[in-house]
Amino acid sequence: MSQDARVETFVTAFEALRAEVEKVIVGHREIITHVLTSMFAGGHVLLEGVPGLGKTLLIKTLAEGLELSFSRVQFTPDLMPADIIGTNIIVEDGDGRKHFQFQQGPIFAHILLSDEINRATPKTQSALLEGMQEGAVTVGGVSRPLPAPFFVLATQNPIEMEGTYPLPEAQLDRFLFKLRVRYPAIDELNAIIDRTTRSQQVTVSRVMSGPTVLSFRELIREVPIASHVRDFASTIVMATHPSWASSPEVTRRFVRYGASPRGAQALVLGGKVRALAEGRYNVSVEDIKALATPALRHRVILNFEGEAEGVDADTLVGQVVEAAEAITASGKEVFLR
Amino acid sequence: MAHPQAIEVLVRRVARQVGVRRAEHWGLRGAFWGALLAAAVLAFKAVLGLAALVLAPALVLLGALAGAAYGLARRVAPRDAARLADRAFGLADRVATALEWADHPDRTPLVDALVADTVARVLALEPRQIVRRVIPLEGRWLPAPLLAGLVLALAPAIHLPTGTILDFTPSAEQEQHEDRASTEMTAERSRPLPRDPLKRPSFEERDFAQRTGTGSGSTAGDLSAIFKDTALSNQRPDFNSFLKKGDERLRLLEQVDRLPDLQSDFTTTQYKMVFRKSKSLMSGLSPDISPQKLRELLDEMERLGRKGGNWSSDASEGMDALEGGQTDRALEAMQRALDKMRAMEEAGRSGKSLRGGRENERGARGRERARGGEGVGPEDQDFGEGEGLLPGKGRSTMPKGDPTARVRGNPYDVGVEGESRRGRKDGYDTNLTGRAGSMPSRLMYLGVVGQYRKMMEDAITREQVPRDYHDQIRNYFQALDER
Numbered sequence: 001m002s003q004d005a006r007v008e009t010f011v012t013a014f015e016a017l018r019a020e021v022e023k024v025i026v027g028h029r030e031i032i033t034h035v036l037t038s039m040f041a042g043g044h045v046l047l048e049g050v051p052g053l054g055k056t057l058l059i060k061t062l063a064e065g066l067e068l069s070f071s072r073v074q075f076t077p078d079l080m081p082a083d084i085i086g087t088n089i090i091v092e093d094g095d096g097r098k099h100f101q102f103q104q105g106p107i108f109a110h111i112l113l114s115d116e117i118n119r120a121t122p123k124t125q126s127a128l129l130e131g132m133q134e135g136a137v138t139v140g141g142v143s144r145p146l147p148a149p150f151f152v153l154a155t156q157n158p159i160e161m162e163g164t165y166p167l168p169e170a171q172l173d174r175f176l177f178k179l180r181v182r183y184p185a186i187d188e189l190n191a192i193i194d195r196t197t198r199s200q201q202v203t204v205s206r207v208m209s210g211p212t213v214l215s216f217r218e219l220i221r222e223v224p225i226a227s228h229v230r231d232f233a234s235t236i237v238m239a240t241h242p243s244w245a246s247s248p249e250v251t252r253r254f255v256r257y258g259a260s261p262r263g264a265q266a267l268v269l270g271g272k273v274r275a276l277a278e279g280r281y282n283v284s285v286e287d288i289k290a291l292a293t294p295a296l297r298h299r300v301i302l303n304f305e306g307e308a309e310g311v312d313a314d315t316l317v318g319q320v321v322e323a324a325e326a327i328t329a330s331g332k333e334v335f336l337r
Numbered sequence: 338m339a340h341p342q343a344i345e346v347l348v349r350r351v352a353r354q355v356g357v358r359r360a361e362h363w364g365l366r367g368a369f370w371g372a373l374l375a376a377a378v379l380a381f382k383a384v385l386g387l388a389a390l391v392l393a394p395a396l397v398l399l400g401a402l403a404g405a406a407y408g409l410a411r412r413v414a415p416r417d418a419a420r421l422a423d424r425a426f427g428l429a430d431r432v433a434t435a436l437e438w439a440d441h442p443d444r445t446p447l448v449d450a451l452v453a454d455t456v457a458r459v460l461a462l463e464p465r466q467i468v469r470r471v472i473p474l475e476g477r478w479l480p481a482p483l484l485a486g487l488v489l490a491l492a493p494a495i496h497l498p499t500g501t502i503l504d505f506t507p508s509a510e511q512e513q514h515e516d517r518a519s520t521e522m523t524a525e526r527s528r529p530l531p532r533d534p535l536k537r538p539s540f541e542e543r544d545f546a547q548r549t550g551t552g553s554g555s556t557a558g559d560l561s562a563i564f565k566d567t568a569l570s571n572q573r574p575d576f577n578s579f580l581k582k583g584d585e586r587l588r589l590l591e592q593v594d595r596l597p598d599l600q601s602d603f604t605t606t607q608y609k610m611v612f613r614k615s616k617s618l619m620s621g622l623s624p625d626i627s628p629q630k631l632r633e634l635l636d637e638m639e640r641l642g643r644k645g646g647n648w649s650s651d652a653s654e655g656m657d658a659l660e661g662g663q664t665d666r667a668l669e670a671m672q673r674a675l676d677k678m679r680a681m682e683e684a685g686r687s688g689k690s691l692r693g694g695r696e697n698e699r700g701a702r703g704r705e706r707a708r709g710g711e712g713v714g715p716e717d718q719d720f721g722e723g724e725g726l727l728p729g730k731g732r733s734t735m736p737k738g739d740p741t742a743r744v745r746g747n748p749y750d751v752g753v754e755g756e757s758r759r760g761r762k763d764g765y766d767t768n769l770t771g772r773a774g775s776m777p778s779r780l781m782y783l784g785v786v787g788q789y790r791k792m793m794e795d796a797i798t799r800e801q802v803p804r805d806y807h808d809q810i811r812n813y814f815q816a817l818d819e820r
Contacts, residue, residue: 003450222445226434228420281451282434 007276010216014040014277016207020065023202025058026195027188031179034294035062035153037277040216041269043176044132044152046117046167046298050159053181054192059113059153064204066213068110069147075120077163081127085137102139107131110147110210114154118164125171128152132174149213169257169301176266177291178298180314223272225283228328233267233288235324240300240317248323250316254306259299266295292321341439343456344419344432351422352413354468363408364401365476371400372482379486383494393486425467431455607641608678615671631667632659638674646681648674790814 001009014036021032031047035058038045047055056072063070073084086105092098106112107128117125131137132152136145154175156167172178184192195202238244241258242251251258271287297313306316375393382389419433426432435455438448611634618630635655642649655670793814796802802810 003446007447007450219447222447224434224438224441224445224448224451226430226437228416228433229430280429280431281447281454282429282431282438284429284431286429 003281006219007279007281010219010276011279013208013212013216017062017065020204020207021058021061023204024061024195025054026191027184028054028058028181031181032058033277034177034179034291035059037270037273037291038176039149039151039213040220040273041176041266042149042217043266043269044154044174046172046175046178047153047155047181048158048178049155049181050183051157053183055155055181056113056115059111059155061204062153063111063113065207066111067206067209068149068151068213070111070113071106071109072113072115073106074115075117075124077119077121079120079124081124084124084127085131085139088140100140102142102144104144107137108144108146110149110151112150112152114152116156117154118156118166120165122165122168125165125167129171129174147210149210149217172298173260173262175298176270177294179294180297220269220272220276223276223281223283225268225272229271229283229285229288230268232285232324232328233264233271235328236267236288236292236296236321237261237264239320239324239327240296242303246327248320250319250323254302254309254311254316255300256303256306257301259296263296263299267291270295289321289325293317296320341435341452341456343459344435344439344452345415347422347432347459347462348415348418348436350464351418351425351467352415354466355413355418355421356409356411358468358470359408359411359413360405361408362471362473362476364405365479366473367399367404367407368397368401369475369479369482371397371403372479372486374400376482376486376489379489380495382489383496390490393490397483397486421467426458426462428455428458431458608675608682611638611641611678612675615675626664626668628659628664631664631671632656635659635667635671635674638671638678641678642674646678648677648681651677786814786817790818 018029018032018036021036022029025032035045035047039062047058049055060070060072073079082105084105084107086103086108088100089103090098091101114128127137131146131150135148135150136143138144152175156164237259239247239258240251240255240263241247242255244251244258247258267288268283270291271283274287274291275281275283293314296317300313300316302311302313302316375396378385378389378396379393385392415436416433419436420430422428423430423432431451432455435448435452438444439452441448614634614637618626618634635652639649639652639656642652651670651674655667655674658664658666658670793810797807797810
């Protein structure tokens with residue numbers, strides 16, 4: 001298959017999957033695109049939004065559109081790591097001998113929906129760490145690989161914070177994107193009412209298999225990126241660090257810790273998916289700019305002043321991107337002078 | 338793989354456009370400076386003659402050409418040209434990426450597709466000027482020197498002044514005049530001192546006989562007579578009167594031990610100097626104290642201590658601590674040495690400082706009390722400055738103060754009630770209830786208010802209070818005073 005055909009196949013599959021999800025989910029096109037981008041980039045997504053905006057429905061619909069196994073875990077304060085990973089239980093064989101057998105937990109699925117992830121204790125939240133990063137879990141000293149592709153979609157509610165355990169930075173950093181689900185517009189709300197109050201139910205077709213997703217992931221990593229685009233992504237990440245010499249004033253004033261190298265990886269990998277989804281063979285500066293907010297908003301830790309001033313991470317990242325643009329443009333773009 | 342020749346052609350074309358724009362940019366700058374030079378040359382047209390008219394335009398042309406040549410000679414990086422092309426034609430970094438990855442060793446199969454796609458898009462482009470013109474500041478101001486040059490070229494030549502150097506050697510007449518002037522200046526200097534404002538009027542009355550009219554030496558039109566013909570010119574101190582009256586100052590001279598030590602300038606004592614230096618050392622913007630400056634200060638303190646002070650050991654200890662990198666210990670040692678310096682200076686002054694009369698009286702009373710002398714009544718048992726009447730200012734170590742002698746027992750077992758009298762008064766009589774009901778008390782109202790007023794003025798002087806509040810605070814105290 002020629003390269004053009006491979007890219008064309010990806011674009012078609014991407015559009016088809018998005019169309020299937022959009023059969024159920026009204027609006028939120030950008031959220032859906034980012035979720036698909038994250039899935040093809042091999043990352044995980046944290047969806048944040050108030051109840052009733054369709055976060056869980058979006059993920060369930062996506063799972064229905066893929067020929068992949070799906071598990072859902074409702075995170076609660078009494079949930080234990082073994083409830084997610086699984087545990088060894090004693091079983092008796094035909095000869096009457098007893099032995100330990102590993103009983104897989106819900107994490108052993110292609111798509112794992114961690115609903116209201118911030119309601120579980122940090123101990124339970126940490127049970128996901130190894131699986132999200134390594135694609136494997138260790139139980140009783142034995143490492144057990146998770147099925148590929150493995151994709152965690154977590155949701156959290158930003159307003160009911162009582163009795164919750166905010167995700168630690170190490171856990172947040174493992175999510176490729178953090179997406180904020182906004183309230184729908186009035187026409188979208190009307191469409192939601194129409195779709196959900198009728199007798200006929202919408203059926204979602206399975207348009208993509210697991211191996212297809214894996215092959216697309218390989219294709220995505222072949223997308224070339226120019227050095228100045230890569231420099232731009234690095235500059236954005238560095239500009240979130242208050243200790244960096246060229247970081248903007250807003251970072252120095254409000255940020256305690258900047259984004260990790262995973263942030264730069266998220267920008268570039270996401271940029272590659274975005275480019276390919278648009279039928280382009282290379283990553284552009286615009287791709288990086290478009291993904292900066294979802295990729296970095298959860299990786300920038302505000303300091304006390306930032307928290308006290310109520311600084312919005314999205315606004316801060318936007319200003320960081322502008323600063324990075326000015327930094328990378330100096331000496332390169334103004335060569336006429 | 339599609340040949341990226343089309344991409345290279347596009348990049349070269351853009352680079353050429355950049356070169357042309359740079360030539361324009363630098364040419365304008367060169368022309369401006371050339372025009373300035375040309376205007377200067379034309380200003381000397383009278384000297385240079387016809388050559389100026391030829392040289393001036395040549396300079397403008399030369400500046401423009403030199404600038405353009407410099408602009409053209411500057412290299413345009415292909416990557417920059419490619420990025421410019423990407424932005425100008427909306428190619429989303431395709432050209433820059435294809436150019437970079439076309440010969441990359443880690444080229445992936447997608448790169449071939451990228452190059453082919455980019456070539457196809459580049460071939461579809463219509464060539465156009467994509468590099469915008471950037472006019473430098475000199476370019477905007479270029480008409481000014483050009484116009485000035487034109488005016489200078491058309492205007493008649495400016496003849497430069499050909500004067501000789503002035504002869505500054507004094508002539509005989511001038512020397513004579515200076516002699517006379519210097520005599521007058523000498524006379525002016527020997528004029529008696531101006532009137533002493535402290536001198537009593539009676540002195541002047543007694544001195545009338547000694548005054549003689551002056552002005553006999555002045556002639557009409559002699560302005561110096563204004564200065565000569567004054568009453569002050571002949572006024573002399575009346576020593577006879579001074580001796581007869583037995584001036585207070587004479588009595589003061591008899592009490593040598595109470596004379597203020599006016600010869601010593603306490604503002605420039607060793608302690609003050611060292612204290613000022615130490616303060617400047619520790620009051621910098623940076624929290625780090627310079628060890629070098631601290632060492633210099635300690636060295637100076639040790640030197641001063643060797644001349645007759647007892648703080649040398651502290652200064653030495655501080656220097657040792659500083660050598661060991663213990664800045665805190667060095668600072669503590671310096672503080673101890675400073676305290677000793679101050680104590681020695683206080684001892685050296687031995688009451689000869691410039692103190693007020695009331696303070697002296699109080700000091701005398703205090704000394705008398707210390708000797709256990711009689712005749713010190715309750716009215717004289719006044720507290721010192723900043724003592725007694727203010728909370729925490731007395732000699733007691735208790736933060737709430739000691740009970741007064743008249744109210745024995747629990748100091749809080751009293752209540753104050755009463756009605757203030759109308760009009761201004763020094764104190765308020767209060768009636769006490771409870772165990773001390775039969776013992777009236779007198780609160781020194783004006784004394785308390787006065788002390789707080791003094792503290793307020795100090796605070797305002799030291800700029801501890803925002804300027805906007807000054808009037809408000811003063812008005813408040815004024816209102817208290819008027820009660």
